[in-house]
Amino acid sequence: MPTTRKTAAQDATPYAILGLLSVRPWTTYELAQQVRRSLHWFWPRAERKLYDDPKRLAAEGLAKATEEFTGKRKRTVYSITAKGRRELKAWLGTPSAQPSWENEALVKVFFADGGDLTTLRTNLTEMGDAARARLAELGELAAGEAPFPERRHLNAVTIRLSQELEEATLRWSQWALESTAAWKASDDPGRWDPQSVYTPLVEAWSEGRLT
Amino acid sequence: MPTTRKTAAQDATPYAILGLLSVRPWTTYELAQQVRRSLHWFWPRAERKLYDDPKRLAAEGLAKATEEFTGKRKRTVYSITAKGRRELKAWLGTPSAQPSWENEALVKVFFADGGDLTTLRTNLTEMGDAARARLAELGELAAGEAPFPERRHLNAVTIRLSQELEEATLRWSQWALESTAAWKASDDPGRWDPQSVYTPLVEAWSEGRLT
DNA sequence: AGTAGATACTGCAGAACGCAGCATGTCAAG
DNA sequence: CTTGACATGCTGCGTTCTGCAGTATCTACT
Numbered sequence: 001m002p003t004t005r006k007t008a009a010q011d012a013t014p015y016a017i018l019g020l021l022s023v024r025p026w027t028t029y030e031l032a033q034q035v036r037r038s039l040h041w042f043w044p045r046a047e048r049k050l051y052d053d054p055k056r057l058a059a060e061g062l063a064k065a066t067e068e069f070t071g072k073r074k075r076t077v078y079s080i081t082a083k084g085r086r087e088l089k090a091w092l093g094t095p096s097a098q099p100s101w102e103n104e105a106l107v108k109v110f111f112a113d114g115g116d117l118t119t120l121r122t123n124l125t126e127m128g129d130a131a132r133a134r135l136a137e138l139g140e141l142a143a144g145e146a147p148f149p150e151r152r153h154l155n156a157v158t159i160r161l162s163q164e165l166e167e168a169t170l171r172w173s174q175w176a177l178e179s180t181a182a183w184k185a186s187d188d189p190g191r192w193d194p195q196s197v198y199t200p201l202v203e204a205w206s207e208g209r210l211t
Numbered sequence: 212m213p214t215t216r217k218t219a220a221q222d223a224t225p226y227a228i229l230g231l232l233s234v235r236p237w238t239t240y241e242l243a244q245q246v247r248r249s250l251h252w253f254w255p256r257a258e259r260k261l262y263d264d265p266k267r268l269a270a271e272g273l274a275k276a277t278e279e280f281t282g283k284r285k286r287t288v289y290s291i292t293a294k295g296r297r298e299l300k301a302w303l304g305t306p307s308a309q310p311s312w313e314n315e316a317l318v319k320v321f322f323a324d325g326g327d328l329t330t331l332r333t334n335l336t337e338m339g340d341a342a343r344a345r346l347a348e349l350g351e352l353a354a355g356e357a358p359f360p361e362r363r364h365l366n367a368v369t370i371r372l373s374q375e376l377e378e379a380t381l382r383w384s385q386w387a388l389e390s391t392a393a394w395k396a397s398d399d400p401g402r403w404d405p406q407s408v409y410t411p412l413v414e415a416w417s418e419g420r421l422t
Numbered sequence: 423a424g425t426a427g428a429t430a431c432t433g434c435a436g437a438a439c440g441c442a443g444c445a446t447g448t449c450a451a452g
Numbered sequence: 453c454t455t456g457a458c459a460t461g462c463t464g465c466g467t468t469c470t471g472c473a474g475t476a477t478c479t480a481c482t
Contacts, residue, residue: 027461044311048439048463051461088325099312110253110365135412153405156409160387164379179368201370210346262431281429
């Protein structure tokens with residue numbers, strides 16, 4: 001990773017919420033549910049934040065808070081303002097932060113030489129299972145009713161990337177399980193050749209195909 | 212994402228550091244550099260944390276802090292203890308938190324209907340460029356001297372997943388650029404059929420191939 | 423002798439998180 | 453018609469994490 005990473009000008013979370021508000025008005029509770037279905041896949045944030053950020057958006061005039069009542073229980077519905085739409089549009093054109101992903105199971109694979117070969121292989125299996133489970137969730141999403149037909153194209157493009165990443169993880173876990181089957185121990189791969197794994201990548205790099 | 216997410220018993224960061232210490236003793240500064248090269252790819256944490264966590268590890272007897280001097284400048288070298296190795300090994304067998312990834316550019320793609328088609332396509336291009344740049348970094352890592360030859364197999368397996376994910380992202384961005392070339396606007400895909408994108412995923416899901 | 427850059431951290435303010443808590447509403451079973 | 457389970461709709465609070473500025477020493481080069 002480069003130290004010269006370009007960080008985004010602003011925190012993306014309020015804009016992500018603004019984006020959801022641009023689709024339709026929501027109560028925070030509905031927002032939280034919708035986030036679980038969509039945004040959370042590629043912009044995971046604690047639900048707690050979804051109760052604070054809309055207030056700020058409202059304070060800055062990017063959203064409008066309307067109080068409604070169900071019996072005597074109050075609920076706040078947030079909607080986007082014209083100013084909010086302009087801000088959102090401007091944000092779409094700003095440079096983005098580098099993507100990042102975290103994977104605790106892979107940390108365990110990386111340090112697998114501190115444990116047994118069986119433990120390593122269990123972790124690999126679990127990574128594959130998790131990927132399959134997430135693919136199933138994506139499948140369910142894709143098969144379900146589209147809540148916003150006018151946004152299907154963007155949903156499709158976005159879900160597609162999640163799908164590709166999970167499939168890549170699944171394929172990798174299968175490859176890793178096959179590879180490690182021949183290992184003697186977690187700290188001794190026997191005749192298995194690590195260098196050959198790198199070859200295609202190193203060739204692409206040294207031939208300048210990646211620049 | 213499921214609400215029934217299983218969270219890991221403990222925070223992985225101290226264990227990740229413990230893992231590095233199991234390879235060899237480091238000063239925090241060296242640790243920070245090493246993390247940038249390896250761990251940061253799949254366990255990104257602020258460098259600031261690398262100055263606090265080893266202290267805790269030492270306080271718990273999982274690591275040992277040794278003070279050394281370069282002239283009159285002090286530096287602390289951390290090394291793993293026998294207890295630390297046992298704890299690390301035990302941790303390797305515990306269930307892991309779900310993986311997560313965040314991608315600000317994809318948020319912009321997801322809400323692209325709030326902006327121009329050109330903006331959408333710029334963001335797609337930038338995502339591809341970023342993936343290519345990261346692949347180049349991985350290539351450089353893979354081509355370089357292996358600092359720990361006895362860990363090459365684990366490095367190879369781990370880097371391989373990063374590579375697959377970046378390649379998947381790159382392929383996706385190219386596909387998305389081709390797809391959007393025919394769109395009329397960011398909120399109007401014209402004749403482009405979102406449903407067909409889902410088809411393979413939905414079929415795999417409905418046939419139960421993901422369970 | 424000067425200075426740019428690497429090494430080696432600490433302090434602090436603000437952001438984010440997780441979790442508990444609390445109050446109301448709905449719906450179904452007994 | 454009452455009880456309980458679960459959904460809705462939040463707020464408060466303690467802890468952790470992050471980013472950034474600041475401090476000081478060492479090394480290498482001009």
